[in-house]
Amino acid sequence: MKATITQIDPCQLEGEWTQLQDHVQSEQSELLLLPEMCFSPWFCTTPKRAEGLWRAAVRAHEIWRRRLPELGVQAVIGTAPRNCGEKRYNVAFMWTAERGLRWLRAKTYLPNDEGYWEAKWYDRAPIDFEPAIHGSLSLGLMICTELWFLQHARDYGKRGVQLLLNPRSTPRRTNDKWLAGGRTAAVVAGAFCLSSNHTGQADHVELGGAGWICNPDGEVLATTSAEAPFVTIDLDLNEADAAKSTYPRYVDDSAL
Numbered sequence: 175m176k177a178t179i180t181q182i183d184p185c186q187l188e189g190e191w192t193q194l195q196d197h198v199q200s201e202q203s204e205l206l207l208l209p210e211m212c213f214s215p216w217f218c219t220t221p222k223r224a225e226g227l228w229r230a231a232v233r234a235h236e237i238w239r240r241r242l243p244e245l246g247v248q249a250v251i252g253t254a255p256r257n258c259g260e261k262r263y264n265v266a267f268m269w270t271a272e273r274g275l276r277w278l279r280a281k282t283y284l285p286n287d288e289g290y291w292e293a294k295w296y297d298r299a300p301i302d303f304e305p306a307i308h309g310s311l312s313l314g315l316m317i318c319t320e321l322w323f324l325q326h327a328r329d330y331g332k333r334g335v336q337l338l339l340n341p342r343s344t345p346r347r348t349n350d351k352w353l354a355g356g357r358t359a360a361v362v363a364g365a366f367c368l369s370s371n372h373t374g375q376a377d378h379v380e381l382g383g384a385g386w387i388c389n390p391d392g393e394v395l396a397t398t399s400a401e402a403p404f405v406t407i408d409l410d411l412n413e414a415d416a417a418k419s420t421y422p423r424y425v426d427d428s429a430l
Contacts, residue, residue: 176408181383181398183374201406208252208372210341213238216376221291264294266315282318289379306308318342319404331363336414340369346382357392364417390417
């Protein structure tokens, strides 16, 4: 399966969209992973929530989601700010050519820190790490900070997930740490781990780019960069299936 990772600057989205369209069509990509809430500039940089800014971000994502068919990819996965009754969530979605838009799961673990005041901006969703199914493919979503809660990567692996997807918005100074987390999650789950990230500037935060694809043993197969903001790799999903029965995945961790 041909999978594409990205690094996107939301402030340059119109121009980058054309380049992304050219890339995925020339590579005949089958699955595209977008960064976390990438259809508007990163807005969680202040602890004071601005209602107008939230509404603008929700609207921008609604508009851009309608353009996903332009890419010509079988499946596109990302996240979006969403109003759900009186709650506000950061929700993962999957758009497919066959079924259109499908909402998956909402982000559970929210930072509340300099440049990332997410717990001030939207609500924490209940713990619900259900795999998503696309044909014969099983996907596990770990949205940004959720990557560090490796118990869910372990559970995803036990449930046969072949791809761990980590859409994120993280600062450049932490790129090495995040790649280490992605490699570890891949090993824990026995799955390919894919991540796409924001680039550019959001107030005082320099966003890091550096998306990745790691194989089930944590080997880095590809990374994005300013020179190569979109990267496509042909993945053998049989590797992820076979990894489930090898170390350390086979080790019994049930209660005695």
